[in-house]
Amino acid sequence: MERTTRVQSTSIPGTETREEGGKKFTVFKVELRSDIGPWLVHRRYRQFDELDSKLRKKFPAFAGKMPKKQMGGTMGEAFVEERRACLEIYLATLVADASAAGSAEFRAFIDANRSCNAKLADAVGTVG
Numbered sequence: 001m002e003r004t005t006r007v008q009s010t011s012i013p014g015t016e017t018r019e020e021g022g023k024k025f026t027v028f029k030v031e032l033r034s035d036i037g038p039w040l041v042h043r044r045y046r047q048f049d050e051l052d053s054k055l056r057k058k059f060p061a062f063a064g065k066m067p068k069k070q071m072g073g074t075m076g077e078a079f080v081e082e083r084r085a086c087l088e089i090y091l092a093t094l095v096a097d098a099s100a101a102g103s104a105e106f107r108a109f110i111d112a113n114r115s116c117n118a119k120l121a122d123a124v125g126t127v128g
Contacts, residue, residue: 005034007101007110010091012084016042026080027089034108039112045069047109048087054105055094062100064093 014029027042052066067086070079096102 005036007032007034007095007106009033009093010088012088012091015080015084017122026075030091030110039110041110041112043109045087050092051105051109052090055100055103058103058105059097060100062094062097064090064097066090074093088112 010033011031012028013031016027016029017024018027019025025044027044028048030041031041032039032041049066049069052064055062055064065086067083067090074085094106100106
């Protein structure tokens with residue numbers, strides 16, 4: 001029988017600005033804790049957004065609230081901090097929801113071996 005580890009808590013203690021192909025972007029440092037210990041993954045907002053989209057299709061009653069997208073413009077320090085705080089609340093809501101927290105989509109999202117540029121669909125496939 002396969003044993004799965006349940007994430008007990010999450011936090012987003014900080015962010016990093018990275019650059020790829022001449023474009024700058026922010027990654028969120030997501031710290032996860034379970035009975036096997038803590039680990040850290042770096043995720044972009046678009047990965048959170050992709051996770052949320054998949055979870056809402058699978059679990060329509062999921063109560064997590066994503067911060068709104070920003071179209072264009074610069075992402076100043078205050079904006080990034082507000083987004084970080086909102087994503088932290090979003091993850092706490094997700095971890096408190098046993099169905100969402102146990103989903104293949106969330107397990108793929110928290111996989112330490114995934115890049116901050118990887119698409120969730122590549123890990124779990126697409127569901128029509």
